[in-house]
Amino acid sequence: MTTEARSAVTTHRGWALAVVCMAMFMSVLDSTSVYAALPVIALDLGFAPAEIQWVITAYGVSIGGLLLLGGRLADYAGGRRTFMTAVGVFAVASLACGLAGSSEALIASRVAQGVGAAIMTPAGLSVLMQVFPDGPDRNKALGIWGGLGGIGGSAGLLLGGVLTDWAGWAWIFYTNVPVCLAVLILCPQVLPASIRRRRRLDLPGAITATGTLVLTLLALFHFAANGVDSFIAVYVSAAVTLAALFVAVELRSPAPLVPMRIFASRALVGGNLVIMIAGVAVDGLLIVVTLYAQQVLGLSALQFGMVMAVMTVTSVIGVIVGQHLVTRTGFRLVASWGMILLMIACVLLAGLSVEGTLIDDLLAGLVVFGAGMGAAFVAAQIAALSGVPERDRGLAAGLEETSFAVGATLGAGLASAIAIGFATRDATDALSPADLAEGLAVTLYVLAGLTAAGALLAATLLRAPAAATEKIAFSS
Template sequence: MTNTPDPKRWFALALLCLAAFMIILDASIVLVAVPSIERDLTFSNGGVQWVPTGYALMFGGLLLLGGRISDLLGRRRVFLAGVLLFAGSSLLCGFAWSGDALVFARGLQGIAAAVLAPSALSIVMNTFPAGAERNKALGIWGAVSGVGGTAGSLVGGPVTDGLGWQWIFFINVPVCLLVAVLTPLVLKDSRGPGRRGFDVAGAVTVTAALIVLVYAVVQAPVSSAGHTTLLAVVSAALFAVFVQVEKRSPAPLVPLRIFRSRALVGGNLITIAFGFGAFGLNFIYTQYAQLALGISAVRYGLMSAVLAATAVVGSIVGQNLVTRIGLRPVAAGSLLLSGIGATVMSRLTVESGYFELAFWGLTIFGAGLGAGCVAGSIAALSDVAGEDAGVASGLQNACFQIGGALGIAVLSAVAVANTSGSSPTAMTGGYRVAFAACWAFVAVGLIGTSLLVTRAANRQLQAVA
């Protein structure tokens, strides 16, 4: 990068955020459409769960590999390839003639997203110089991720009821074509210097470890404890092998030195925490509204709109506060605010009026989510060298997706374990406990917050403000 700022950098950010919003939204929007999909297509017993989880499995498992590929082959080139693959796989999803065909197409979508997300984020990092402008750009990026993780119900309900579930996939195609046309006009290409080799052994082991981990998480609610434990042990063993491979590799897929950064480790723990909250709480609220209360998908989308709206406001406020007071207080405050919102949600009953509890719970939770995603993104990426931008971006995106899969799996398991009967009152009892269990993600995030070095972060931010 030169010292002269790219005059098109804000247009580039808008384009990259559009692509990011699309792929994060695609992870959540399908949840609203699953009942319609199951009615129209033929699935084996329990097979419909692979429509949402197939995407998460490939997305979360291949992100690190996608990040390193973008470093080596050129970020704009890889980004454009991911956009075109996402468009093609979205068409396949919409035209799926069977359950198996849809699951296969969703897997392709996940692969495309795993290429798209880290290359887009690494372009952001290489377009904006370190300092206030990069913090602002990363803050906007974090806000887009947080809103995308909560807006699926708002968009998915009207589209599914009005046009049919196929259109939750078809709408991706014109967006992808627009991004593909504009990419050569507003994005500059870049790649990581040096290390032209490719770490095949590292790529295989870490990808296998992540896929097994994500699979264990998404299958936990329907698998035995022994099966889940076995998968967790296999994943841990593969991660151990990966570490040994990276220590010996002359061109490692993930340079282990990046984990010396307390900001990167802490930021990614915060990102995991808010992925847990964004997808987990939203999934439980979907179940409460549509199953316990029996409301339509469209009405549910309108009821949950406040969550996305306050996440946007929270992200704007959070970005400004990070520059003024530092990362640690913003991250800690955001986590506690989200925990308070979840506590309000835990008081819901089948007789609760929307403006009595749900509105305020979603408002408080959304504000914390927006600000927290901003703080996590900035912390995880602000201390990364340009040559490692792709892999660090892949790691941050992987943490959000794995956190989301963990949130859905854990909170749904908690709800099921605490539900006795099939009446709306019985189901709501389980959902109340699940909402309260969101404090687990607050605890994980606070551990990450403790790793952030406030004094050093504030010096850096104040020097460029």
């Protein structure tokens, strides 16, 4: 290949990465920016106090429930076609969110927005896997993808407050529309053409898989808000029943949504398990730090945003360094040490006290946590997507994104239940800052134990050659 041809390929890949990351960044930004606007939205649209959380829950459940199906659609209909369709859905739904004149309209629009994001994210990741083959270039691309995800989450917390104060909460959603239009204009120019595989979609598998994930996420969201009650038992029983039915359907289907052969890859299985545990740790920590910073230390929203920015910066550094080390040493070592850093950070942060300060009680732990989070995620993601056959790229992307969504939701629910439950175990009066600090410390020790288990799983399952990612031979 000539120098000019190599340059053209590199430029094409760079633009493809930029377009896909632009859409991913937008969906991550939107998932967190709405937090700052919830009080204003509740007042403007007349939400009851118990209902406003559905602005968040509706989006989270629709994303987590449909990621697996969204990834498989990219395999069947083609990555670029599926990605562009999803971006269009996200744009229309974002406009509808901004124009919503009632609580019901906003929740319905958030569901549609989540559907668009659930298909857009794995489809975009599938396109990146098509553009960047296994090796250093893909590792760098996934490092950029992961770094922007971390930045988007933190930036959303700050941007949501700014837009709400300056222009109104609707502009949190309106700003998505021109970005979506730009992505749609650029896609045909820079993304490779779709490769459509003319096989019928496993509709029974899609229905049972989506139902299982939706019920699981609803159970976790309900657990986070209300603890254990009769509704949890209903959700869990229904989810387990549908999960069993899904497995039975897949074993009999001539073209299964999730062929069992894909789990022959130790790297894929290990990567997804590490991602799920890291998701538990990340969202569990976010709950702990939020409660401690705002209800124990009394930090303002701006101060809290700056605290989280520290972790974001070190997570980006962890991603950059991690993807370089994966190329040199393999993903097993990087993922293991990333999880160990998460464990160390949780132990450091467990010394929370009522008289604590940002510098003494949070800074060191958040710096270490961010570095470990970035390294663990990028290594586990590379592992989960390595050696996957072309026909299963979207599926692998959907599995990886689903693992994080389930882990993050579980982490938030688990952290809330442990912290509040332990803090109120003997309380007869209002919850005191001292009791809450003690409950948060217990939560951090539980998270430390989970991340230690994640490090062991990474060391056991993520075995790969030192200089290249593992190539898995899948049987038909």
